[in-house]
Amino acid sequence: MDVRYDCRYFKGTMPCIPHKDHGVECNSNCEYLDSIDQNILIIKLGAMGDVIRTTPIITRLKNEYPNGKIFWLTYFPEVLPESVDQPMGFRNEDLVWLRSLDFIMAINLDKEPEACALMNQLNIQNKYGFGLTKGMPAPLNENANHKFLTGISDSYSKSNTKHYLEEIFELCCWEYQDEEYLLPKYEPNEFNIELKNVDGKVIGLNTGCGGRWTSRKWPNNSWLTLINLLQKEGYTVLLLGGENEDEQNKKLSGESGAEYMGFFSFKQFISLVAKCNAVVSTVTMAMHVAIGLRKPLVLLNNIFNPNEFHFFAPSKIVGPDKNCDCYYLPECINGRSCIEEISAEKVLAEIKMILPL
Known part of the structure; x- marks a missing residue:
């Protein structure tokens, strides 16, 4: 058999999808043959929302390297779209495989030492982003300097006027051209039966912020x-x-009669957010899902530079009237919780602006 090891669908450990679906054999006559001649690596380990908001670079890579095979190393492979050829977790078996490959280019968007060390260790022709210098994270080229400095200097970060996508495209020596988020495929009719009695325009309220960043948690009484x-x-x-x-959402639902259906897998969560006409959230993974779905969004932001956010639908950023004391800090300082200074009335006014009844 003329095995085509260079086919995008070839797995080696099992039959490929075209073989299982259509019965074709792995040879040069296969009508589904998609030959690849270059390997490309993206390293963006976390957090989950940051992985999602990095996906626009896939579109540019597919255009620039149509015959390239895209590997993506992350702690959250489940959030990657199907256009990533080889999602990889940060596991020893994946790292061993990576060290055996040659890459035409690699983009590392994380400054964690383990991510930077890989950029020094792997066989990469063109490197972008961050690596190690004298054993410490450092920019690999001049275009990565800006993004690097925003992570080590609060004053530099506060003066930044570029949004995240402009920054990471610049880091890759590209100009951002409105590429959008890419989400994995989901079932759009997942919750049709459960929501069949829901009338009018639906506002999704994402009430959490994760366990670590309590400085951006809007209080329950404000949500209520x-x-x-x-x-x-x-x-x-x-x-x-x-x-x-x-538990928090069950309590809010019980006190107000708001719809609450529970918590779900990532793809199911996408399906649920897709049912909303607009979303209110702090800076969370759910915020990025809403952006990826092009949902109007009211973003409650207190600790991040508002310039770093970019939306694909009419959206508003709401913050406290006075600048926050805990810039990029996970916990509040000086006895002040500035997120609590954002009033529900102010949020309602912005919702009515982006989604009038």
Whole structure:
């Protein structure tokens, strides 16, 4: 058999998908043959939302290297779209494989030492992003200097006027051209039966912020006030969150009558957010899912530079009137929780602007 090891669908450990689906054999006559001649590596380990907001570079890579095979190393391979040829977890068996390959280019967008060390160790022709210098994270080229400095200097970060996608495209020596997020395929009709009695425009409220970054957690009484205000206006409220928010959302639902369906797998969560007409969230993975779905968004932001966010639908950023004391800090300092200074009335006004009834 004339085995085509260079085919994008070739696995080696099992039959390929075209063989299973259509019965074709792995040879040069296969009508599904998609020959690759270059390997490309993306390293973006986490967090989950940051992985999602990095996916626009896939579109550019596919255009620049149509015969390239894209490997992506991450702690969250489940959030990657199908256009990534080889999603990889940060596991020893994956690292061993990577060290055996040659790459035409690699992009490392993480400054963690383990990610930077790989850029020094792997066989890479063209390197972008961050590597190690004298054993410490450092920019690999001049175009990575800006993104590097935003991570080590608060004053430099606060003065930044570029959004994240402009920054990472610049790091790769490209100009950003409105490439959008890419999400994995999901079932659009997943929750049709459960939501069949929901009328009107649905506002998804993502009530959590993760366990680490408590400085950006909007208090329960503010969420409850917002729910009541939205319901009085005629909106339907759908509570969103993960396992960490389950108890909180059950309580909010019980006190207000807001819809709450529980917590789900990542792809199911995408399906649920897709049912919303607009979303309210702090800076979370759910925020990035909403952006990827081109949903109007009201973003509650207190600790990040608002310039770093980029949206694909009408959206608003709401922050406290006074600058936050805990810039890029996971916990509040000086006895002030500035996220609590954002009023439910202010959030409602922005919702009515982006999604009038």
